[in-house]
Amino acid sequence: MTRPLPIVCESPRRFPRQRAGGMRRVASLGATLVVALNVVACHAPSGAPPTAAPSELVDSERRVDHLARELQARGSNEPVTLAAIGRSVHGKPLLLHEFPGAGPHVVLLATIHGDEFAGTPLLERLVAELRAHRELARGRRVSVLPVVNPDGLQARRRENARGVDLNRNFPSRNAQESVGGTPLSEPESRALHGWLLTSRADLVISIHQPVAVVDWDGPADEIARIMSEASGLPAQRIGSRPGSLGSFLGVDNGVPVITLELPGGAQRLSPDVLWERYGATLLRAIESAESQRSSFS
Numbered sequence: 421m422t423r424p425l426p427i428v429c430e431s432p433r434r435f436p437r438q439r440a441g442g443m444r445r446v447a448s449l450g451a452t453l454v455v456a457l458n459v460v461a462c463h464a465p466s467g468a469p470p471t472a473a474p475s476e477l478v479d480s481e482r483r484v485d486h487l488a489r490e491l492q493a494r495g496s497n498e499p500v501t502l503a504a505i506g507r508s509v510h511g512k513p514l515l516l517h518e519f520p521g522a523g524p525h526v527v528l529l530a531t532i533h534g535d536e537f538a539g540t541p542l543l544e545r546l547v548a549e550l551r552a553h554r555e556l557a558r559g560r561r562v563s564v565l566p567v568v569n570p571d572g573l574q575a576r577r578r579e580n581a582r583g584v585d586l587n588r589n590f591p592s593r594n595a596q597e598s599v600g601g602t603p604l605s606e607p608e609s610r611a612l613h614g615w616l617l618t619s620r621a622d623l624v625i626s627i628h629q630p631v632a633v634v635d636w637d638g639p640a641d642e643i644a645r646i647m648s649e650a651s652g653l654p655a656q657r658i659g660s661r662p663g664s665l666g667s668f669l670g671v672d673n674g675v676p677v678i679t680l681e682l683p684g685g686a687q688r689l690s691p692d693v694l695w696e697r698y699g700a701t702l703l704r705a706i707e708s709a710e711s712q713r714s715s716f717s
């Protein structure tokens with residue numbers, strides 16, 4: 421029923437902090453999770469307005485899932501794919517929109533904190549724009565995960581359904597079990613961690629609220645400056661939190677990680693206004709990403 425995505429064929433990057441048995445876990449994830457919804461996208465008419473409210477997003481996911489399966493059954497072979505890298509505690513798919521390309525790989529994700537969901541309609545709009553104007557990401561591979569914490573989004577709360585802060589649940593050197601539970605105890609963080617290990621990201625942009633700054637971990641100061649100029653938000657380090665994605669990928673493993681902190685009121689903005697204010701900064705980051713592979717292969 422499903423075909424493997426090209427992305428699972430890449431050799432996993434070696435992460436120094438990867439714990440014993442991690443690669444076996446990744447191989448297992450590759451086999452069981454990444455292909456879970458390996459289907460063809462082009463699910464929404466070009467230019468269709470992205471959804472904004474969480475309840476609408478969940479409904480939209482159901483429609484997308486249904487239509488995508490239909491397209492797959494017809495044997496469509498569009499280059500833009502929609503897959504799930506895993507599932508939440510309540511079984512919701514963690515959707516991935518994939519724009520293939522040979523150049524640097526940019527990963528954009530949103531709503532790892534369920535009550536900071538302005539990044540979701542912004543990234544859905546990015547997906548629509550890239551689908552309509554493929555030249556915007558020419559020479560780049562772009563992966564978009566609009567909702568990393570779908571259960572938290574539905575409940576409008578920061579943590580996942582088991583009450584764990586997913587952005588404190590990564591196996592970084594500074595992880596504290598008292599803050600984020602046992603590292604990788606949650607299906608959402610395990611799925612993202614496993615997918616990141618196989619996907620060889622050259623730049624990761626994670627969208628949060630409400631600090632209104634461009635924060636970074638790892639060698640991302642130049643990208644942070646570029647994004648600051650494009651967005652009007654100051655480039656400012658706010659510190660690497662224990663067990664965060666930025667601590668694990670950026671500080672421990674040297675992958676450039678941007679934490680784009682939108683203002684607190686951003687979730688009241690329409691997708692059009694969000695795109696008007698912050699679309700350019702995402703496109704500038706995609707355009708400016710550079711391959712990091714020589715340092716980490």
Ligand SMILES: [Zn+2]
Nearest residue numbers: 533536628629
């Ligand atoms: Zn946050």
